[in-house]
Amino acid sequence: DAKTTQPNSMESNEEEPVHLPCNHSTISGTDYIHWYRQLPSQGPEYVIHGLTSNVNNRMASLAIAEDRKSSTLILHRATLRDAAVYYCILRPPINAGGTSYGKLTFGQGTILTVHP
Amino acid sequence: DGGITQSPKYLFRKEGQNVTLSCEQNLNHDAMYWYRQDPGQGLRLIYYSQIVNDFQKGDIAEGYSVSREKKESFPLTVTSAQKNPTAFYLCAISTGGGQPQHFGDGTRLSIL
Numbered sequence: 014d015a016k017t018t019q020p021n022s023m024e025s026n027e028e029e030p031v032h033l034p035c036n037h038s039t040i041s042g043t044d045y046i047h048w049y050r051q052l053p054s055q056g057p058e059y060v061i062h063g064l065t066s067n068v069n070n071r072m073a074s075l076a077i078a079e080d081r082k083s084s085t086l087i088l089h090r091a092t093l094r095d096a097a098v099y100y101c102i103l104r105p106p107i108n109a110g111g112t113s114y115g116k117l118t119f120g121q122g123t124i125l126t127v128h129p
Numbered sequence: 130d131g132g133i134t135q136s137p138k139y140l141f142r143k144e145g146q147n148v149t150l151s152c153e154q155n156l157n158h159d160a161m162y163w164y165r166q167d168p169g170q171g172l173r174l175i176y177y178s179q180i181v182n183d184f185q186k187g188d189i190a191e192g193y194s195v196s197r198e199k200k201e202s203f204p205l206t207v208t209s210a211q212k213n214p215t216a217f218y219l220c221a222i223s224t225g226g227g228q229p230q231h232f233g234d235g236t237r238l239s240i241l
Contacts, residue, residue, distance in 0.1 A: 047229060056219045056232030057172070100171065116162065116187065117221075117230060119171030 017101045022124040025091045033086040033123055035101030040081050045104045047117065048075065048086045050097040050125075057100065057119075060086065091127045098122040132156040135220050135233035141241050142207065142214060150205045150236045152220030161203035162221040162230060165189060172219060178203055207238065215239050 018036040025031040037046070045064050049057040061068055061075045063084075068075040074087040088095055100122040136151045152161065160179050164172035174187030178197040192211025197203055207214045217237050221230040 049229075054217075054235070054237075056221075056235050059229040059231060062229055116174050116177060117172070119164075119173070121171055 017103060017120055019101050019123045024126045026128050028090050031088040031091045033099050036083045037103055038082045040103055046084050047102045047104050049100045052097050093127050096125055096127045098124050133222055133231060133233040135236050140236055140238045143241050145209045147206055147208050150218055152203045154201050154222045158222040158224050160223040163205045164219045166217040
């Protein structure tokens with residue numbers, strides 16, 4: 014499975030934008046880039062995903078490099094509720110008869126601390 | 130998460146005992162997954178199922194068993210063969226393709 018590299022931790026102030034980087038130099042052409050976040054004692058929460066183009070949703074934006082070897086999750090205005098562990102994950106598509114079954118391989122993630 | 134129910138929230142196992150964790154969904158998703166999370170670590174895949182009556186081993190299947198008799202249910206049994214079962218167990222569901230997985234609230238299993 015292709016791996017991702019993220020900083021162990023990042024800090025931000027409330028109301029400021031946050032850019033969370035992720036390197037994935039061994040990404041394959043069919044891997045989707047997924048971001049999840051997890052609060053203590055809760056299941057991970059889906060944030061955003063993309064394949065080639067930049068993506069926006071109500072939670073965040075995902076900027077994908079042209080060569081797809083890196084991506085950045087952008088929280089436009091951090092709040093205290095955004096403090097969590099953020100995981101950048103490469104997900105292969107589910108293929109009929111294939112073996113990937115679209116599984117997620119979680120790394121250590123980035124611990125985001127948001128200061129009031 | 131709405132549509133996924135894991136129970137119980139906390140579970141205690143005695144030595145040599147099998148225990149079963151429940152995962153139910155009402156979103157009609159085909160794929161279901163079980164993950165294990167140890168403190169300070171990411172999630173690791175135990176088993177997954179794409180359709181009823183079919184499931185595949187993940188990365189750490191030893192000491193675990195599953196069944197998928199109904200589309201909405203994917204129970205996980207932690208057997209006595211699993212020597213280090215204390216962990217946070219998470220169930221997830223997904224539609225096909227590269228679509229996201231949605232997770233339940235988890236079950237925390239401890240040994241008495």
